[in-house]
Amino acid sequence: MKYWLMKSEPDAFSIDDLKSVKVEPWDGIRNYQARNMIRDEMQPGDLAFFYHSNTKVPGIVGLMEIASEPRFDHTAFDPAAKYFDPKSNPDKPRWYLVDVKYIRHTKRVITLSELKAEPALENLPLVRRGNRLSIMPVEKQAFEHILTMEERPAEA
DNA sequence: GCCAACGTTGGC
DNA sequence: GCCAACGTTGGC
Numbered sequence: 163m164k165y166w167l168m169k170s171e172p173d174a175f176s177i178d179d180l181k182s183v184k185v186e187p188w189d190g191i192r193n194y195q196a197r198n199m200i201r202d203e204m205q206p207g208d209l210a211f212f213y214h215s216n217t218k219v220p221g222i223v224g225l226m227e228i229a230s231e232p233r234f235d236h237t238a239f240d241p242a243a244k245y246f247d248p249k250s251n252p253d254k255p256r257w258y259l260v261d262v263k264y265i266r267h268t269k270r271v272i273t274l275s276e277l278k279a280e281p282a283l284e285n286l287p288l289v290r291r292g293n294r295l296s297i298m299p300v301e302k303q304a305f306e307h308i309l310t311m312e313e314r315p316a317e318a
Numbered sequence: 319g320c321c322a323a324c325g326t327t328g329g330c
Numbered sequence: 331g332c333c334a335a336c337g338t339t340g341g342c
Contacts, residue, residue: 171340193325216340274341292323294339 164203165305166210167222167288168262169296177212177224180264185229189237189259190245196297201232201258203299210262211300211308213288214271221273222308230261270316272308282307
């Protein structure tokens with residue numbers, strides 16, 4: 163089983179939104195590196211952190227499970243969709259997605275600044291300079307380390 | 319809202 | 331195939 167971190171802007175789709183719908187196709191990924199990870203490596207049962215980006219306090223806010231095999235992202239075929247890609251079509255699909263299933267909120271927001279301050283997480287792509295991946299792998303040890311951070315009191 | 323750091327596009 | 335211009339991401 164693999165571990166992931168997936169970013170979403172809470173204004174577009176938040177952990178609360180996921181909680182209310184329970185399962186959601188994680189569409190709109192238009193980056194080849196992220197695409198390849200979805201298509202080639204994600205499997206049902208994998209665990210992922212839900213990360214809120216582009217918000218006042220960016221950080222990890224929840225836990226979810228990969229809930230489907232990778233499949234075509236049909237929003238790429240729809241001219242009316244926000245993430246329409248004219249170069250993707252059902253004969254030559256370019257983009258993929260998986261369903262994600264809500265597990266729980268983290269007990270508190272584990273903020274980006276906290277994550278950056280952890281020597282144990284220095285290899286996490288999220289905290290590396292200039293990284294813009296919206297989906298990234300998390301090593302097992304790092305995943306477990308982050309879960310222990312959840313138990314600490316929130317920073318001041 | 320600013321802007322650094324990327325990724326993509328397209329002319330050549 | 332190079333690379334300048336442009337668009338996007340996302341922290342701050």
